[in-house]
Structure formats: C-alpha cells, structure tokens
Amino acid sequence: MEEGPMLPLLLTANDLDSPLGLRLVIIFILILVNGFFSASEMAIVTLNPNQVRLWTEDGKKNAPLLHKFLQNQGSFLATIQIGVTLAGFLSAAFGAESLSPYLVRLLDPHGQYTWMDTLATVLTTILISFLSLVFGELIPKRIGMAYPERFSLAFAKVLRFFDIIFQPLTKVLNTTVNFLCRLLGLSEVHGDEVTEEEIRMMTEAGRRAGAIQGEEAALISKIFAFDDKAVREIMTPRTAVEALPLDADWEEVQQTISQTKFSRFPVYDEDMDDIVGVVHVTDFFRRQNVPRSDFPRKFKLQAYLRPAYFVPESKLINVLMREMRQDHVTLAVVIDEYGGVDGIVTMEDLIEELVGDIADEYDDKSPPLVQHPDGSYSLDALMSPDEASAFIPEIANLPLEDADFDTMAGLVLSQLDHIPGPHDQPEVALGSLLFRVEAMDGRRIAKLWVKVRAQSDDEDLADQPAMLADQPDISKESDSQKK
Numbered sequence: 001m002e003e004g005p006m007l008p009l010l011l012t013a014n015d016l017d018s019p020l021g022l023r024l025v026i027i028f029i030l031i032l033v034n035g036f037f038s039a040s041e042m043a044i045v046t047l048n049p050n051q052v053r054l055w056t057e058d059g060k061k062n063a064p065l066l067h068k069f070l071q072n073q074g075s076f077l078a079t080i081q082i083g084v085t086l087a088g089f090l091s092a093a094f095g096a097e098s099l100s101p102y103l104v105r106l107l108d109p110h111g112q113y114t115w116m117d118t119l120a121t122v123l124t125t126i127l128i129s130f131l132s133l134v135f136g137e138l139i140p141k142r143i144g145m146a147y148p149e150r151f152s153l154a155f156a157k158v159l160r161f162f163d164i165i166f167q168p169l170t171k172v173l174n175t176t177v178n179f180l181c182r183l184l185g186l187s188e189v190h191g192d193e194v195t196e197e198e199i200r201m202m203t204e205a206g207r208r209a210g211a212i213q214g215e216e217a218a219l220i221s222k223i224f225a226f227d228d229k230a231v232r233e234i235m236t237p238r239t240a241v242e243a244l245p246l247d248a249d250w251e252e253v254q255q256t257i258s259q260t261k262f263s264r265f266p267v268y269d270e271d272m273d274d275i276v277g278v279v280h281v282t283d284f285f286r287r288q289n290v291p292r293s294d295f296p297r298k299f300k301l302q303a304y305l306r307p308a309y310f311v312p313e314s315k316l317i318n319v320l321m322r323e324m325r326q327d328h329v330t331l332a333v334v335i336d337e338y339g340g341v342d343g344i345v346t347m348e349d350l351i352e353e354l355v356g357d358i359a360d361e362y363d364d365k366s367p368p369l370v371q372h373p374d375g376s377y378s379l380d381a382l383m384s385p386d387e388a389s390a391f392i393p394e395i396a397n398l399p400l401e402d403a404d405f406d407t408m409a410g411l412v413l414s415q416l417d418h419i420p421g422p423h424d425q426p427e428v429a430l431g432s433l434l435f436r437v438e439a440m441d442g443r444r445i446a447k448l449w450v451k452v453r454a455q456s457d458d459e460d461l462a463d464q465p466a467m468l469a470d471q472p473d474i475s476k477e478s479d480s481q482k483k
Contacts, residue, residue, distance in 0.1 A: 023098040026127060030091035034136030037083035042144030042161055043151040043411045044069055044076065051149075062156035069159070074177070078170040079163045088132055095128040096121050196224055222354050231320055232313040233384070233406045234353055235334045235343035239444050240382075243268055248278055250299040257281055264331045266344060267305055273340045275333050277305030308333050311343050376451040378438060381409035394452055398431050409445035412437065419443050429453070 049070050055063035069076040100120040107116060144151055163170070203220045206212035212220075243266040246254060257263070263281045268274050284304050309332045313318055324332060324347055336342040352358055367382040369391050379388060388408055389395040398411075405414060412435050413419070415428040420437050428435045432453050439447035 020099075020102060022394075023094070027091050027095045027098070030087050030094070030264070031132050031136045033129075034084055034087035034091065034132055034157070035081050035085065035294070036158075037162075038137050039140035039144035039151060040155060041080040041084075042141040043076070043148040044159075046145055046148040047152060060153070062153045065156040065160050066152055069156075069163075074174050075163070075170050076159075078173045078177075079159070079166050082169055082173070083162055088136065091136075092125055092128050096125045099124045099128075200224065217458060219354070225352060227318040229314060229317050229353065230313065231311055231315045231317055231332075231334055231345055232342065234317060234349050235313070235345040236349070237343045237382075237444075238272060238341055239442065241266065241272070241341075241344050243272060243275075244279065244301065245269075246301055250343070253299075253301060257284075264333075264346070266308065266333060266341075267301060272281055274342055275310075277308050278331055278333075279304045285414050291320035302445055308393045310335050310343070313337070317345075317350055321347070324350070369439065374451075377448060378447060378449050379408065381412070381445040381448045382407050383413070384408070387409060388450075392450060392452070394432050409446055412445060412448060420445065 009380070043067065047066065047070065052063060052066050052070055056067045100117065100123075103120040103124055104116050107120065179460065203212060203217050207214060207217040242256065242260045242262055243255060246267055246389055248256075248268045265279050265281075266275050267277050269276050279301065283306070309324070309325075309327065309329045311332045311334055313334050313336050321331065324330070330347045332345050334342045336346055348358060369384055369388065370378045371391075372378065377392060379391075384406055385395055385398070385400055385408060405411060411430075412428050415430060415435075417425060419428055420440055422440050424440070425437050427437075434451045434453050436449040436451075437445055437447075438449045439445075
C-alpha cells in the first residue's frame with residue numbers, strides 16, 4: 001500500500017470541517033439521543049409512584065408531568081421505545097452508509113477487492129452498534145438508575161415534547177399492543193399497585209441500609225402477619241384458664257381474685273364446657289361497697305355475670321379484634337369444632353401480637369427463654385416455634401411447614417408416643433437439636449431443655465432410634481398443649 005493515497009484520507013478524517021467530520025458529529029448526536037431515551041426510561045421506571053404522588057401534591061416543579069407518565073405507562077413506554085428505535089436505527093444506517101466508503105478507501109485504496117464494500121459496511125455497523133450499546137444504552141441506564149429523581153425532574157418537559165411529537169405513532173402502537181394482548185388473554189398491568197411482598201422486601205432493604213430501625217421493621221412484619229393467624233394460635237389454652245364455678249361463695253371468689261391477680265374470670269355451671277358468663281372484678285367490688293351487714297351470706301355470683309362472648313377457634317385474629325372493638329368486649333371464649341371450650345383470648349392478647357408482650361405489675365418477671373453457660377437453653381414450652389427460632393436459629397431449619405401445632409410443647413409431644421409423667425424427662429432428637437422435658441404442669445409440658453447437637457453427638461445418638469426423629473411424623477397436638 002502506497003503512502004501517497006493514505007495521507008489525504010487521514011487528513012480528511014481529522015478535519016472536523018470536512019464531510020467526514022460532520023458525519024461523525026451526526027452519528028455522535030444520534031447516539032446521545034439514544035442514551036437520553038434509555039436514561040429517561042430507567043429513571044422514570046425506577047421512581048416510586050407514591051413519592052411522585054407526594055411531589056405532585058406538594059407542588060414540586062415538573063412532578064405533575066412525571067405523575068402523568070406513571071399513570072399512562074403504556075403511552076410513555078411507547079414514546080421511549082420509538083425514540084430509542086429511531087435513534088439506534090438512524091445511527092447504524094447513517095453510519096454504515098457514510099463511513100463505509102472511507103473505510104474501503106483506507107483498506108483497499110486501489111479498489112482491488114470487490115467484496116470490500118460489504119466488509120466495510122459490516123465492520124462499520126458493528127463498531128457503531130458497539131458504541132451505541134455502551135454510550136447509548138448501558139452507561140445512560142446506569143445514570144438513570146443512580147439519579148432517578150434528579151434526572152426525571154430535569155428532563156420531564158423534554159420527554160413531554162417528544163411525547164406530543166410521537167403521539168400519532170404511540171396511539172397506533174398502543175392500539176396494536178392492546179389488541180394483541182387481549183387476543184393472548186393478558187390483562188392490563190397497573191404499575192402503581194404495591195404488593196405485600198414488595199413492601200416486605202422494601203422494609204428489609206431499609207432495615208439493612210439503616211433507614212428503618214429493627215423494631216420498626218419487626219412491627220411492619222407483625223402487621224402483615226396479623227391477618228394470617230387464627231385465634232387458636234394465640235389463645236390461652238383451657239388448661240391454663242382460671243375460671244369460677246357459678247355456685248362459688250364469697251370466700252372462694254375473693255381467694256381466687258387475690259391469688260391470680262386477673263381482672264376477668266369466665267364462670268361455668270356444670271363444667272368448663274358450660275360457660276354461663278364472665279365476671280369483672282371491678283363490677284364485683286363496686287357492688288360489694290353497698291352497705292349490707294349480711295353481704296357474704298347472701299352473696300350470689302349470678303348477680304355479677306356479664307354475657308360471655310363466644311368465638312370459633314378458626315376465626316382470624318384481625319377479624320376478632322374488629323368485632324371485639326365494635327361490641328366493647330375484652331374477653332372472648334374460644335370454642336372448638338365439637339362445641340367444647342378450647343380456651344380464652346383477651347384484647348391484650350390481640351394487641352401483643354402487634355407490639356409484643358405487655359408486662360404489668362402482676363406478670364411473671366422470669367424470661368421465657370434462658371441460655372445456660374454450656375450453650376443449652378431452657379424455655380417456656382408454650383412459646384411458638386417462630387418465637388423460639390428468634391433465639392435458637394436451628395429451630396427455623398426444622399421441617400415444620402405442614403405442622404399442625406402452635407407451641408414448642410406440641411412439637412415435642414408430636415414426637416413422643418405418650419404424655420410424660422410428672423417426673424419423667426424424655427428426650428427427643430430432631431434435626432440438629434436435642435429436646436428434653438424439664439417440667440410438667442399436670443398433663444401439659446411446661447418447660448423444655450434444648451441443646452444444639454454437634455456432629456459427634458449425632459453419631460453417638462445414631463444407635464438410639466427411639467430418641468431420634470430426623471424424619472418427623474408431625475401430627476396435631478392435644479388441646480391442652482395449645483397456646
């Protein structure tokens with residue numbers, strides 16, 4: 001290749017006043033236009049619709065335009081796509097047509113190869129496509145994602161201009177797309193709808209970033225879980241209910257009140273399945289103050305009863321809270337599927353599902369779970385597996401998806417073939433955990449000892465099939481173990 005013909009060509013390529021320089025500028029501008037539409041699309045799609053709605057209400061500049069784009073995403077996306085397609089197509093076509101002759105002259109100055117035109121066109125198209133991908137797609141999209149609010153607010157009017165210009169084309173595109181989507185059975189997507197799972201993910205992301213405190217994130221999680229729980233999951237079980245017989249005399253009632261420190265008591269006639277009402281301590285003592293010399297002798301508990309409020313054990317707790325608030329009820333009697341009394345639930349129980357335990361001066365001050373120096377734990381058997389897993393993460397790894405019990409006592413009882421005696425301390429190995437019954441309250445497991453087993457412990461227990469339950473047959477616990 002001779003030096004003479006190349007020198008004028010290189011000089012021409014470096015001269016911005018020449019036709020080549022002008023063509024390069026046009027290609028560069030088309031790539032920038034492509035980048036503008038790509039960045040705009042990513043910036044507006046990344047915006048939070050609720051935040052834009054607040055900007056609009058606060059009168060922030062250009063916010064109404066953004067709100068309109070989000071309300072009509074089909075039209076907005078069509079405008080963006082038209083701009084991206086036209087800019088990309090024109091830059092590639094114009095570049096291939098304009099630059100390939102210069103590339104042919106550079107590679108084949110004497111015109112010896114007839115296929116050089118095709119090769120030059122392909123190489124030019126590949127080069128321009130690469131530049132468009134980098135500077136017209138990837139980098140602008142990252143800019144739009146990094147500064148969505150700043151970018152979208154700054155260029156909202158420019159986007160509105162193109163939206164008006166491309167309106168005839170966007171209407172044709174939207175009509176065509178909507179028609180084809182209806183043929184395919186696709187429903188319209190509403191971009192401003194936020195699902196529960198999305199809020200959970202945003203809450204977790206905010207907690208990790210430090211924008212939301214741990215207690216706030218836990219409260220949000222409890223609010224969403226509130227409408228998924230049934231009454232049987234939070235009730236005080238029948239075996240733990242303090243009730244009064246209808247024929248109780250003055251001394252018996254007074255002794256029960258002073259020993260239990262409760263403010264409300266179910267009252268039964270023949271047995272616990274025959275609840276006839278509820279007595280409030282405040283009513284009891286208000287009437288007691290009436291001066292009667294023979295008050296204890298003529299005392300009748302029937303005179304102090306309020307109607308009992310009965311609910312099925314399957315009722316959701318969010319529904320129950322709404323009903324109890326409307327009916328001004330603070331204690332409900334839970335009935336099982338056979339019509340027997342399963343337990344009670346109070347308004348305090350419902351509120352504690354949202355805000356956590358509410359301790360008063362009469363509550364037991366001992367913690368529900370204690371960790372020993374050797375790494376083992378002692379816990380209240382009425383704790384739920386979810387509550388216990390917050391302290392012992394290995395519990396969350398147990399196969400409890402289809403479990404039909406609500407307490408740790410029910411978990412252990414489901415692995416035993418009998419109810420432990422008052423002094424029995426049977427052990428159950430489940431996964432990487434070893435459970436031992438520490439204390440019984442009648443026929444109810446009251447306290448459990450739990451240890452995370454090491455690998456050596458697993459090998460030592462491998463020959464004890466009666467103790468192991470790595471593939472548990474989880475069945476429904478007895479009513480006395482429910483909380």
